[in-house]
Amino acid sequence: MIVTLSLFVALALMSIGIAGIIVSRSLFRLVMGVFTSSLGLVYLAAMSFMPFYAVILVASISGMTEAVLISFLILLSKHMRVEDVDELRDISG
Amino acid sequence: MGILVESLSVLGLALMIYAMVSEKWSHSVISAFFGSLVLGLAVSESADPRLGLAILIIYSGSLTALTYLSSILLGKREAALPLSYRALGIVAIPLALSAFLTVALQEVFTPGPKYTQPITTGELESYALATALGLLVSLVVIITLLVEVRK
Numbered sequence: 001m002i003v004t005l006s007l008f009v010a011l012a013l014m015s016i017g018i019a020g021i022i023v024s025r026s027l028f029r030l031v032m033g034v035f036t037s038s039l040g041l042v043y044l045a046a047m048s049f050m051p052f053y054a055v056i057l058v059a060s061i062s063g064m065t066e067a068v069l070i071s072f073l074i075l076l077s078k079h080m081r082v083e084d085v086d087e088l089r090d091i092s093g
Numbered sequence: 094m095g096i097l098v099e100s101l102s103v104l105g106l107a108l109m110i111y112a113m114v115s116e117k118w119s120h121s122v123i124s125a126f127f128g129s130l131v132l133g134l135a136v137s138e139s140a141d142p143r144l145g146l147a148i149l150i151i152y153s154g155s156l157t158a159l160t161y162l163s164s165i166l167l168g169k170r171e172a173a174l175p176l177s178y179r180a181l182g183i184v185a186i187p188l189a190l191s192a193f194l195t196v197a198l199q200e201v202f203t204p205g206p207k208y209t210q211p212i213t214t215g216e217l218e219s220y221a222l223a224t225a226l227g228l229l230v231s232l233v234v235i236i237t238l239l240v241e242v243r244k
Contacts, residue, residue: 013109017113020113031160032112035125036113043132046141047139052144056147067155071159
């Protein structure tokens, strides 16, 4: 059971995130897309009255994945010696 | 579902859209912070306050802090930042990381519906212990990272 507006917001968040991943022009934008789509997933799970434990599990796992991605972004930026995360485009070097 | 939840949801959606389409990364990070904050408030108003708090801590706190860290630690630009910004980052990021670790570890390794009962003293003690542990781990991580970046 889910209210229509919640479903719309959750689906919009997920599709915007996926669109951001597809058209991302830098690694930072890709991480932002993953952030938005996982937030939409968690919002959908929370608003559809899933059990508390399940929602926390989804949020924790997607949050940890995101944290690993951002840490990878930090290490890669240090390795490539860029000064702005938006300059991190060509990972082949 | 009241008008408050609806307006908070739509506002959060608009902020996240702005975060995705914005050109500058600073606008993007700040907009993502406030968008996830507002969405967490909507969840806490609609479904469960503790659930909203968890979303707020994980997304609005720790992940945005990590993204901000990844942006300010790069290159020589960090040296141009004022001292207060750096101090703020160095204080805020371990706190956010420890909160993230607290919520994540407590909930992942605790089976069953934990939040149907009110919080007892023993649970508060274990929360404090987990926070201290997370603070220690994240301090080590941050110091290692700062030393590595300084090299």
